[in-house]
Amino acid sequence: MEHYVSIVDMLGSTGHLDEALEFIEKMPLEPRIDVWEKMMNLCRIHGDLELGDRCAELVEQLDPARLSEQSKAGLLPVDPLDLQMEKEKNKPANKFLSNMTSQYRAGDTSHPENDMIYEQIRGLKAHMKEVGYIPDLRDVLYDIDQESMEEAVLVHSEKLALSHGLLTSPPRTTIRIMKNFHVCDDCHNALKIISKIVGRVFIIRDAKRFHQFQDGKCSCNDYWYPSIELAF
Secondary structure: HHHHHHHHHHHOOOHHHHHHHHHHHHOOOOOOOOHHHHHHHOOOOOHHHHHHHHHHHHHHOOOOOHHHHHHHOOOOOOOOOHHHHHHHHHHOOOEEEOOEEEOOOEEEEEEOOOHHHHHHHHHHHHHHHHHHOOOOOOOOOOOHHHHHHHHHHOOOOOHHHHHHHHHHHOOOOOOOOOOOOOOOOOHHHHHHHHHHHHHEEEEEEEOOEEEEEEEEEEOOOOOOOOOOOOOO
């Protein structure tokens, strides 16, 4: 259930409350109190009083002791500074990691830690090849040599974001990434392998769906709509 809460948090934190609610309603499991409590608090942050009240009622039904009359819906007047701090903490970006956010484009070299990010992703590529990884180059649209094509897919935005996340996050921390195009075939395969190598969970929201990569597998069961875009 924890990863469902994480997805609700990722959607709601960026202001997509309707999408977060739709995700909850379509969950294959009955939402537990922590899901509705997370949604309730997100409504508080973004000022949706009506939806917050609905979530509070569900929390109260599931556990009356959990919700006092004074904090119902988490929608009591709050200090404007506290509210602003919450919003700043949850600003949208390509990579979500604790309270840090960063944005990436394919082949981006502008990040202050660029050298470390590229060294990390190339090191991961070497480890992946040791366990049978073969770069999928079908999405490379340029007429270039094999080595250049492999470099092109290696520096896709989600791989750069993931590399930075692995460098800067505590062990076993879930890394969350959002992007506005589909995950390409190569990135999808690479992220599965990397999740197995490093023993971490990665949650990616692309243009079509959520992907949770864990222990060499993806929650979509390899059914998704791959992108034919090179630049992200």
